[in-house]
Amino acid sequence: MTAKTPSQREKYLFDVNNYKIVTEINRGGFGVVNLVKDQTSEKEYAAKTNFLQNKNQNKLYISREIRILIQVQHPTIIQFRGFSYVDFENHKNITILMDYMKNGSLADLIAKEEKGLSPSEYNNTKRQIILIGIARGMMLLHKLHIIHRDLKPENILLDDDLYPHISDFGLSKFFD
Numbered sequence: 148m149t150a151k152t153p154s155q156r157e158k159y160l161f162d163v164n165n166y167k168i169v170t171e172i173n174r175g176g177f178g179v180v181n182l183v184k185d186q187t188s189e190k191e192y193a194a195k196t197n198f199l200q201n202k203n204q205n206k207l208y209i210s211r212e213i214r215i216l217i218q219v220q221h222p223t224i225i226q227f228r229g230f231s232y233v234d235f236e237n238h239k240n241i242t243i244l245m246d247y248m249k250n251g252s253l254a255d256l257i258a259k260e261e262k263g264l265s266p267s268e269y270n271n272t273k274r275q276i277i278l279i280g281i282a283r284g285m286m287l288l289h290k291l292h293i294i295h296r297d298l299k300p301e302n303i304l305l306d307d308d309l310y311p312h313i314s315d316f317g318l319s320k321f322f323d
Contacts, residue, residue, distance in 0.1 A: 159217060161229035161244055166194065168235055177205065177317060178240070182247060195243045196234045197317075209241050212316040215293055216243070223284030225304060225314040245314070249307055253277065254300035256309070266309070273309045280311040288313075295319050 166183040169191065173180040178197040185192065197209050216227035226246040234240040250256065250266075259265045281303060288295060295302075295316065302315040 159213075159227070159229040161231055163194075163231045163233060163235050163237075163242060166192070166235070166244075168194075177208075181235070183235075183244075191247045192228060193245045193247045194235070195245065197241050197243070208317045209243075211319060211321075213241075213243065215316045215319050215321075216245075219288065219291060219293070221284060221287050223280045223287070223311060223313060225312045246306075246312070248304035248312060250305035250309060252301050253303035253305060253311065256305060257300055269309060277303070277305075277309065277311045281313065284311070284313045288319075292322050293319055294322055 165186055167186055169182040169184050171179060172182050172193060178195060180193055180195045183192050183194045184190070197205065213227075213230055216225070220226075225248075228244040228246065230244065231242045232239065234242050256265060256269065260269065281298075285295065285298070293316075295313065296318040297315055298313070302313065304312045304314050306312060
């Protein structure tokens with residue numbers, strides 16, 4: 148008798164009870180993104196909870212997003228940590244756990260720059276790194292036959308060093 152190996156997806160299941168919601172980061176049509184803290188390690192993550200699970204189209208988008216995040220591991224793509232079939236209130240809403248990007252989105256940075264409030268380290272070199280990082284990430288996605296279909300400044304998240312991470316693969320699609 149051989150031991151049953153977990154499927155690719157089961158390997159990424161996480162228990163929402165091990166995390167505590169710190170604050171809401173963003174809310175949109177598909178759901179909510181919360182800043183959560185691992186109660187053991189104290190490390191912070193972003194948890195994207197998708198609502199409207201009963202709609203078949205939404206289930207397809209979530210399934211694609213998880214599949215893409217599992218397959219694509221690259222410094223310019225948001226780091227996927229796992230998913231749960233339930234949300235933090237134990238409702239049947241899929242929750243995706245990702246690295247938390249403290250500097251928010253590229254859209255946030257652009258808005259700050261327009262008001263003269265951008266960080267002092269945001270210079271032409273950082274701008275170039277952001278542009279090249281996005282291009283490199285998109286090149287990788289296309290090489291893997293994935294089209295993002297929702298690339299915009301709101302979906303480019305920035306880490307502590309203002310390096311870009313492409314996120315939100317809900318509308319993404321595999322192509323032949």
